[in-house]
Every structure is written in structure tokens, then in C-alpha cells.
Amino acid sequence: MNAPVETILRTTRQLAAAGLIGDDPAVDRVAARYAVAVTASMATVIAAEGRDGPVGRQYLPTAAELTTTADEVGDPTGDEAHSPVKGIVHRYPDRTLLMPTNVCAVYCRFCFRRERVGPEAGALDDAALAAALGYIEGQPQIWEVVLSGGDPLVLSPRRLTHIIASLERIAHVATIRIHSRVPIAAPERITDAVLAALAATQKPVYLVVHCNHASELTKAARAALRRVREAGVTVLAQSVLLKGVNDTEAALENLFRGLLSAGAKPYYLHHLDPAPGTSHFAVPIARGRALMKALRGRVSGLALPTYILDVPGGSGKIPLGPDHILGVDGGATLVDGLDRRTYRITPRESTSDGSH
Ligand code: SF4
Numbered sequence: 209m210n211a212p213v214e215t216i217l218r219t220t221r222q223l224a225a226a227g228l229i230g231d232d233p234a235v236d237r238v239a240a241r242y243a244v245a246v247t248a249s250m251a252t253v254i255a256a257e258g259r260d261g262p263v264g265r266q267y268l269p270t271a272a273e274l275t276t277t278a279d280e281v282g283d284p285t286g287d288e289a290h291s292p293v294k295g296i297v298h299r300y301p302d303r304t305l306l307m308p309t310n311v312c313a314v315y316c317r318f319c320f321r322r323e324r325v326g327p328e329a330g331a332l333d334d335a336a337l338a339a340a341l342g343y344i345e346g347q348p349q350i351w352e353v354v355l356s357g358g359d360p361l362v363l364s365p366r367r368l369t370h371i372i373a374s375l376e377r378i379a380h381v382a383t384i385r386i387h388s389r390v391p392i393a394a395p396e397r398i399t400d401a402v403l404a405a406l407a408a409t410q411k412p413v414y415l416v417v418h419c420n421h422a423s424e425l426t427k428a429a430r431a432a433l434r435r436v437r438e439a440g441v442t443v444l445a446q447s448v449l450l451k452g453v454n455d456t457e458a459a460l461e462n463l464f465r466g467l468l469s470a471g472a473k474p475y476y477l478h479h480l481d482p483a484p485g486t487s488h489f490a491v492p493i494a495r496g497r498a499l500m501k502a503l504r505g506r507v508s509g510l511a512l513p514t515y516i517l518d519v520p521g522g523s524g525k526i527p528l529g530p531d532h533i534l535g536v537d538g539g540a541t542l543v544d545g546l547d548r549r550t551y552r553i554t555p556r557e558s559t560s561d562g563s564h
Pocket residue numbers: 311312313314315316319320321322325357358359389418
């Protein structure tokens with residue numbers, strides 16, 4: 209494959225010129241429907257691994273995206289039903305999403321917001337952003353604000369500083385969380401000005417970085433994560449379980465170990481949301497649970513995320529943890545041990561009279 213020359217490849221013509229895809233009119237139709245962007249950093253990894261490698265599959269458009277299934281919906285997590293103001297999704301009482309932009313540095317082929325994100329989708333204008341911040345100010349039960357999108361870290365440092373400084377002034381907002389793919393896919397965008405924006409608050413800031421395969425953890429990405437941590441931000445990670453990308457024990461183990469050693473604690477492993485044209489990435493829940501169960505015995509608990517399902521329609525997130533409880537026998541609980549033996553745990557008889 210040729211080395212990519214453009215900073216960001218946004219069209220099938222550019223991807224083909226870089227040797228990352230072939231000529232296929234069906235892929236042109238995909239790109240006309242869903243946004244495409246591959247950064248230089250990710251293009252370099254794809255060029256080294258091949259277009260069918262775990263990174264290429266995440267970013268390169270394919271004809272498979274033209275196949276839709278009956279269960280797929282444009283808004284699989286039901287965001288619209290919980291949006292009282294443009295740019296706000298307020299599903300849980302104590303926290304809200306603030307989505308200041310629908311633009312991303314890259315466009316993932318499995319994105320659950322793929323009907324909404326894209327370079328043309330733009331950012332909130334000044335009035336809409338003021339209204340969204342005003343909504344947060346007027347809801348004293350909002351304790352945590354999650355900046356999502358799109359990708360909040362594609363905003364200008366000035367815009368980002370304005371948002372974070374505004375949240376700093378809202379007394380009932382105790383903590384700020386940022387969901388971003390930028391440190392992984394476009395690490396050069398983690399500049400001093402962006403780090404200064406993240407420091408425009410005394411409140412704790414958590415960055416939840418989106419990463420699905422250890423190959424995405426390039427030297428530059430690790431350096432970007434280190435700079436974020438050095439700026440006083442706690443870094444977590446979220447991943448999506450994807451067929452052909454990370455649906456093996458080895459791939460997940462390498463990913464979770466890689467993230468933890470890069471200073472990003474794995475937080476969530478998402479079950480794939482049924483967004484249009486994504487069924488080729490779907491992994492059965494039973495497989496996901498079996499993978500997590502297999503990893504429990506051999507990977508540090510600190511490296512293991514919670515396997516989570518966003519119930520279609522918007523009722524919220526449900527943990528899909530591996531189940532080690534086999535049943536109840538009399539008063540005893542039967543537990544499936546990591547050594548595959550069954551343990552019988554009987555209730556402990558208390559002899560205490562309750563005093564200390
Ligand atoms: S970076 Fe996030 S919001 Fe943007 S396309 Fe990828 S998954 Fe979707």
C-alpha cells in the first residue's frame with residue numbers, strides 16, 4: 209500500500225489514492241450516506257496492517273454497510289426522546305449529555321450516532337450553546353455533565369475553554385466527563401491549548417477515550433494520553449465489542465492490558481448498538497459474556513471493564529457481566545469458580561448479638 213499523504217482522508221477517491229480501498233461503486237454509495245474520515249495516524253496503522261485488519265475494519269467504508277436488518281434504527285439509544293434542548297440528552301436525573309458538536313476526527317463504521325454525525329452536521333452555534341448551558345444551570349439535580357458528540361475535542365481550544373469555564377461556574381455541577389476518540393485517532397490535536405482548556409476548572413475532569421484494538425495505541429496516542437494525565441485529568445477508556453476487530457480473548461486481553469499500561473482504565477465494553485448498516489460487526493451477547501468470563505481469571509481486575517448493553521429505545525445501560533452464580537441448592541449458593549470447579553457457599557451463621 210502507498211503511504212497516505214493527506215492529513216485526513218475524507219473521500220473514497222482519497223482513500224483509493226492512498227491504497228486503502230479499491231474502486232467500488234457500492235462503497236461510493238456508502239460514503240454518500242455516512243461520513244468518512246481517516247486521520248493520518250490511523251491511515252499509517254491501516255497501511256501497515258492491511259485494510260482487513262482490526263483498524264481498517266473500524267474506519268474504512270465497505271459495501272456491507274448497505275445491508276440493513278429489521279432490528280436496526282437510526283437512533284438506537286433513544287437520545288431524541290430525552291432531548292429537552294438542542295445539544296442536551298438528559299436521560300438519568302443526576303447527569304446529562306452535552307453535545308456541543310456533531311463533528312468527529314474520524315468516522316467509525318459502527319457508530320451508534322452515524323445518522324447524526326458528520327462534517328456537515330456542525331456544532332451548536334452561540335445561541336444554542338448558551339441555551340444548552342442554561343438548561344444545565346436550571347436543573348439543580350444535574351451533578352455530572354458528559355461532553356459527547358461528535359467529538360468535543362475537535363472544538364477549538366477557545367470554544368472548549370468557554371464550555372468548561374461555564375460548567376465551572378455552575379455550582380451544582382460536581383464533575384465533568386469528556387468522551388473522545390481524539391487522543392487515539394488524532395493525537396496531534398492534544399495540544400498545550402487543549403490541555404489548558406481542560407484545566408479551566410477546579411472540578412475533577414474525566415476523559416473517557418474510545419479505543420477498540422491495541423493497534424490503535426500508537427506511540428503518539430500513548431504520549432497524548434500521558435500529557436492528558438499530566439494535566440491532572442483522570443483517563444478511562446471505553447470500547448465496543450466488534451466482530452472481526454476484537455471478538456477474541458487475545459484481542460481483548462491485549463486491548464485492556466494496553467489501555468491500562470497507557471494509563472487509561474477500561475471502564476465500559478459496549479455491546480454493539482443496532483445502528484443502520486452495522487450488523488456485520490455484531491457479536492452475540494452470549495459470546496461477549498463468555499469472553500469476559502474467560503478474561504476474569506487471567507487479567508488484572510483493574511484492567512477489566514463492565515460489559516454493558518444500552519437497551520434499544522433509550523431506557524438506559526444494563527451490565528451484562530459474566531454470571532458465576534450457577535444456582536441455589538437448599539440454603540447454599542453454587543458458584544462457578546475460575547478453575548471451572550463448582551463451589552458451594554453456605555450462609556454463615558451469626559453468633560453475634562449485634563453489639564461491637
Ligand atoms: S468518534 Fe464516536 S461519535 Fe464519532 S463516529 Fe466514532 S463512535 Fe461515532
